[in-house]
Amino acid sequence: MSINTQQSIPALDPRTWDWSLVTDNGRRPFDAGVSAELVRISMEDRKRDAEELRWLLKGIRRELGFYKAIYPDDPFELQLAAAFANQLEALEQRTTSFIEDPGTCTWDAYLRLKYEIRKLYKQLGGIVSGSDWQTPGKQLQGGRQSLTDEAGFAQEEEGTYQRCYGSEAVKNYEDQAIKAFYGIPNEAKSRSALFLTTSGMKALELAIAAFRSFSVNRLPCIVQTGFYGEGVELARTLLDDINELSPDEIYHLLETSQPIGCLIVDPGKCWPVRQPVSLRTLFDSLQRHRPSADERLFVIIDRTLTGISNRMFERYEARLPSHVVLISIESGIKYLQYGFDLANVGYLVACSQAMEEEAFRARWIELLSILDAGASPLDVRQLPVPDLATVSERLGRLNRNASWMSAFLAYLKTQGRIRHYFLSVNPSDEFLLEGKQWLGSVFYIQLNEDLSEQAFQERIDACARAAPAGIHLVSGGSFGFDSLRLNAVHGDKPEENALRLSVSRAPLDHLMDTMRVLDDLLFRA
Secondary structure (H helix, E strand, C coil), rough: CCCCCCCCCCCCCCCCCCCCCHCCCCCCCCHHHHHHHHHHHHHHHHHHHHHHHHHHHHHCCCCCCHHHHHHHCCCHHHHHHHHHHHHHHHHHHHHHHHHHHHHHHHHHHHHHHHHHHHHHHHHHHHHHCCCCCCCCCCCCCCCCCCCCCCCCCCCCCCCHHHHHHCCHHHHHHHHHHHHHHHCHHHHHHHEEEEEEEHHHHHHHHHHHHHHHHHHHCCCCCEEEECCCHHHHHHHHHHHCEEEEEEEHHHHHHHHCCCCCCCECCCCCCCCCCCCCCHHHHHHHHHHHHCCCCCCEEEEECCCCCCCECCHHHHHHHHHHCCCCCEEEEECCCCCCCCCCCCCCCCCEEEECHHHHHHHHHHHHHHHHHCCCCCCCHHHHHCCCCCCCCHHHHHHHHHHHHHHHHHHHHHHHHCCCCCCCECCCCCCCCEEECCEEECCCCEEEEEECCCCCCHHHHHHHHHHHHHCCCCCCCCEECCCCCCCEEEEEECCHHHHEEEEECCCCCCHHHHHHHHHHHHHHHCCCC
């Protein structure tokens, strides 16, 4: 159907949308003007999806170049290189057809092709970083030995031992990531560092270990009430003196200069929902904190839920007191893998005047090695390069879809179909993405019934099984991926059990179709 999108058509706004068009099982037809605008937006979404695929394929071509350089003349590896090149060419041709005709880039076709790209990333990354020896060695004899050299052969980085933090591939990735994702001011680069870890939890462990290592007087650690449970458990396992306090109580401790060695906080909201920390108030309070003697204060902020909308280094680094060590930790399998699930990594960024001291920086690297916390070259070679524009584009779509989902859930609440729902991030100017307030992509939904966690999960599983083909409802945790995901979350009481919904990055018309399915299969039960 050809639609003239140049005609005068109404702008689509989730706040004023007639949600009965969605919740009446799709039986009421859209107004012609609304349909035209919906089609226009959705076609633009598909075009950008195809462009994202083309960008990802450029990364695979780079990996193929590494592979050919490592194996320049062995017959078997040359045959593999040709097979990889043929697969890459076929994927590029399919991507080009999507770009030329975005209408063919349906959500199902996009996800299918993207999964094939994902497989090629995994395969090539694994071979490029493959090492026949895990420990370093040197070839000191002239020529090659008749037996296999213990320095290995055909390695991208000969002599690299991953626990020694010696991989140039990892270091280069860290340099790219800190520039792309964290907005470190130029004048603060010498006192900042990013460490790629094996997971977000490992990033938290490294941060806590650094606090413990540098602490002189064993001052207490304060964990924000509502911080996610695994993080609290880890802190209690590693430290003796742990207290859980609300954000208001934390601000008071800082402003009255109470002895504190470490703060662990989150500006986002986990389940059960509690008051999140306000970055603006936190950094205002930090300016008024006066330390005991020469003790440093480690401030660990988990920005996994707030992602790149959280520009705290850019906004607050210049205001940091000299005794504060500001640390950002983040799970790397959420927003920074372009919707893939390729490698389990975490990001830790530390910023402090003390980082300019060689011994202080070296100690971080020692801890990284002792804890075996550093990500390996294999992890890096399976990840696309850090690119702020591409991540911003992805998260901008998630944020747009989150605004529609929020309006949809608000409508269901007014109709008495759900009891309540919560955003994972309070909308404010503290968290901005492409000039718009970041809502987070995660929702916590309470139904009218008080169900057990198992009952919630059974309802989710039934919904996912009954969903029509092509809708791509996933029963599973985590967030930041392309498909909409649902899982059950629990509290201490039955009324604290809920659904967690992670919004998808689907084109707008597909999102509408998904909400119809949720309305029919999940919220009508």
